[in-house]
Amino acid sequence: MTTVSWSSEPGTSRGPEPFLSVRDLSVRFSTEDGVVHAVDGLSFDVEKGTTLGIVGESGSGKSVTNLTILGLHDPAHTEVDGEIWLEDQELVGAGASTLEKLRGNRVAMIFQDPLTSLSPFHTIGRQIGEVYRKHKGASKKEARDRAIEMLERVGIPQPATRVDHYPHEFSGGMRQRAMIAMALVCDPDLLIADEPTTALDVTVQAQILDLLKDLQQQFGTTIILITHDLGVVANTADNVLVMYAGRAAERGTVREVLSKPSHPYTWGLLSSMPRLTSSVDMPLVPVRGTPPSLLNRPAGCAFHPRCDFPQLVGSDLCFTQRPDISPENGHGDACYLTLQQKRDIRTGDTKEQA
Amino acid sequence: MTSFLVRRILGAIVILILISLITFYLFYALPRDPARAFCGKICRPETLTLIRHNLGMDEPLFVQYWHWLSGIFMGREFTQFGACPAPCLGYSFATQEPVFSAIVDRFPVTLSLTLGASVVILSFGILTGMLAAWKVGQPLDKIASSTSVIGASLQIYFVGPLVVFAVVDTLGLLPRPSYVPFTEDPLTWFVHLLIPWVVLSIIFTANYTRMTRSQMLEQLAEDYVRTARAKGMSGRSVFFRFAWRGAMIPIITIFGVDLATLLGGAIITEQTFTLHGIGELAVRAVQNTDLPMLLGVTVVGAAAIVFLNIVVDVLYAFIDPRVRLS
Numbered sequence: 001m002t003t004v005s006w007s008s009e010p011g012t013s014r015g016p017e018p019f020l021s022v023r024d025l026s027v028r029f030s031t032e033d034g035v036v037h038a039v040d041g042l043s044f045d046v047e048k049g050t051t052l053g054i055v056g057e058s059g060s061g062k063s064v065t066n067l068t069i070l071g072l073h074d075p076a077h078t079e080v081d082g083e084i085w086l087e088d089q090e091l092v093g094a095g096a097s098t099l100e101k102l103r104g105n106r107v108a109m110i111f112q113d114p115l116t117s118l119s120p121f122h123t124i125g126r127q128i129g130e131v132y133r134k135h136k137g138a139s140k141k142e143a144r145d146r147a148i149e150m151l152e153r154v155g156i157p158q159p160a161t162r163v164d165h166y167p168h169e170f171s172g173g174m175r176q177r178a179m180i181a182m183a184l185v186c187d188p189d190l191l192i193a194d195e196p197t198t199a200l201d202v203t204v205q206a207q208i209l210d211l212l213k214d215l216q217q218q219f220g221t222t223i224i225l226i227t228h229d230l231g232v233v234a235n236t237a238d239n240v241l242v243m244y245a246g247r248a249a250e251r252g253t254v255r256e257v258l259s260k261p262s263h264p265y266t267w268g269l270l271s272s273m274p275r276l277t278s279s280v281d282m283p284l285v286p287v288r289g290t291p292p293s294l295l296n297r298p299a300g301c302a303f304h305p306r307c308d309f310p311q312l313v314g315s316d317l318c319f320t321q322r323p324d325i326s327p328e329n330g331h332g333d334a335c336y337l338t339l340q341q342k343r344d345i346r347t348g349d350t351k352e353q354a
Numbered sequence: 355m356t357s358f359l360v361r362r363i364l365g366a367i368v369i370l371i372l373i374s375l376i377t378f379y380l381f382y383a384l385p386r387d388p389a390r391a392f393c394g395k396i397c398r399p400e401t402l403t404l405i406r407h408n409l410g411m412d413e414p415l416f417v418q419y420w421h422w423l424s425g426i427f428m429g430r431e432f433t434q435f436g437a438c439p440a441p442c443l444g445y446s447f448a449t450q451e452p453v454f455s456a457i458v459d460r461f462p463v464t465l466s467l468t469l470g471a472s473v474v475i476l477s478f479g480i481l482t483g484m485l486a487a488w489k490v491g492q493p494l495d496k497i498a499s500s501t502s503v504i505g506a507s508l509q510i511y512f513v514g515p516l517v518v519f520a521v522v523d524t525l526g527l528l529p530r531p532s533y534v535p536f537t538e539d540p541l542t543w544f545v546h547l548l549i550p551w552v553v554l555s556i557i558f559t560a561n562y563t564r565m566t567r568s569q570m571l572e573q574l575a576e577d578y579v580r581t582a583r584a585k586g587m588s589g590r591s592v593f594f595r596f597a598w599r600g601a602m603i604p605i606i607t608i609f610g611v612d613l614a615t616l617l618g619g620a621i622i623t624e625q626t627f628t629l630h631g632i633g634e635l636a637v638r639a640v641q642n643t644d645l646p647m648l649l650g651v652t653v654v655g656a657a658a659i660v661f662l663n664i665v666v667d668v669l670y671a672f673i674d675p676r677v678r679l680s
Binding site for chain 1: 491576577578580581582583584585586587588589596599600673674675676
């Protein structure tokens with residue numbers, strides 16, 4: 001079931017119209033064990049030509065959100081509420097053929113594992129070319145030439161011979177380059193990269209991220225980069241959205257979120273990451289506990305079972321009432337702690353660490 | 355490709371030699387003496403010795419095997435029957451006819467039965483499996499899935515006579531199953547073998563329906579299929595162009611195994627429909643302690659299975675470029 005929501009004024013009073021606007025998105029899967037609330041009341045905007053990094057643990061709803069943008073969820077078992085606006089086009093509840101025309105054309109996607117994500121039965125050239133043929137009505141010859149051009153653009157040597165090779169004949173990094181070539185063949189406005197570097201080794205990771213950055217600068221592509229690696233976000237993104245249990249925990253520019261994080265979950269993520277500037281024997285602090293089951297979410301703030309500070313908030317607000325992200329725009333977080341409390345905790349932290 | 359074929363054919367020859375050796379040995383492990391059977395009720399010792407000599411059974415076992423093996427390539431001389439040109443598989447103990455020509459006479463029957471049934475089974479099984487996967491969870495899927503289970507639990511000697519009775523005797527829609535050489539009249543050949551093919555397919559199709567369905571569903575959940583959808587490919591082209599290829603590989607694997615079952619099961623099929631094929635020949639050879647016939651049938655049958663499996667392996671490479679044949 002897909003619920004169609006209509007809104008006459010998308011993005012009311014929010015200055016310049018964002019390129020992609022997700023409003024109050026909820027995605028629920030019905031499974032044998034019950035209803036999984038994969039995404040719950042998520043809103044975010046992406047400005048044209050910028051990169052949004054979406055960060056979160058596995059199961060935080062980051063991939064589901066982006067599959068929903070393209071309508072790639074299984075419609076039989078999924079219920080989607082809310083709105084997704086791509087400029088002036090509403091995508092929630094859009095028809096199959098509308099979405100087909102959009103996918104690979106205006107909105108393209110790169111996946112985590114380039115080996116399993118490419119068809120083992122077709123040549124790289126054909127897999128790239130068929131997107132071009134489908135959306136631009138190109139002939140076989142034109143599609144092949146375009147595929148060679150794209151392979152060259154993403155830095156694959158000898159593209160004229162590589163075009164006829166199969167994915168298993170490519171190395172991991174080359175496969176991801178081919179995947180990017182395939183995603184960019186129709187010059188999409190929006191590129192969704194779902195953990196594009198997770199399956200690659202570190203040197204190749206950096207190359208792929210550089211490639212994405214270069215291509216963005218050349219063609220002004222808007223990018224959504226899904227990752228669990230804050231280092232990747234720090235290097236590539238303009239804005240960050242931290243997701244927890246299907247909701248936004250914190251949102252802001254990269255600088256704001258990484259240097260002045262204001263949600264206890266973001267603190268946890270940051271302190272579980274090694275820094276070059278800190279001493280070698282300083283222990284990494286993981287976020288204690290495990291991510292919540294989305295079948296059966298904790299009441300109140302979904303993060304409270306893993307949070308160290310609910311007692312600071314006073315009363316039982318954290319246990320009973322779900323916090324919304326505030327303020328509405330700019331750097332915001334979904335936490336009841338006051339600014340002063342956060343500042344105290346942060347300075348205490350730095351004292352302990354120093 | 356060429357080196358793959360050479361390797362596979364050499365391997366096949368080794369397998370066939372082993373099979374013939376085992377059959378040869380097992381025959382002598384049997385408590386029955388073919389010469390004694392020839393000799394009749396009143397049998398004098400000297401007659402028995404003469405028969406043994408004529409059958410070549412007075413020589414050591416390995417010499418006899420060598421004569422048999424070399425006869426295939428070079429032909430051999432028999433005191434009783436005279437020259438037997440290559441490929442010579444000897445003369446039947448029971449009917450005195452040359453084994454090779456007996457097999458050549460009957461092999462087309464079994465081959466028509468098996469290959470024809472394979473075509474029906476594969477096309478029908480894959481078609482219904484695809485339909486079930488396309489309409490997963492809907493009535494069509496449930497009908498296809500449940501009827502296929504019923505089919506799989508039936509036996510040919512039960513369904514065969516029932517179908518013959520209904521279609522031939524009662525309704526008179528088709529002629530009674532028999533064999534007319536394809537080269538003589540393809541249409542008559544087809545019409546007369548239709549019942550056995552359909553009956554075999556009722557039993558074997560079920561496997562393919564279920565397998566195709568589950569394989570298709572598995573492939574449709576694969577990452578590369580998601581990529582194809584993310585590229586804007588339509589549902590139909592995702593289903594038939596992408597998922598189909600992956601789903602066929604295990605189907606072909608199982609088919610390679612089932613081919614052997616079909617050929618081996620020819621004994622029952624031929625019996626059920628009174629067709630005179632290799633299976634019938636094999637049964638009679640065992641009953642008559644007819645070593646040359648038994649060896650000939652076993653080796654030719656094994657050769658057919660081994661050859662068809664090489665064909666199946668070549669098919670793999672066409673479907674999946676990751677399979678390298680060099």
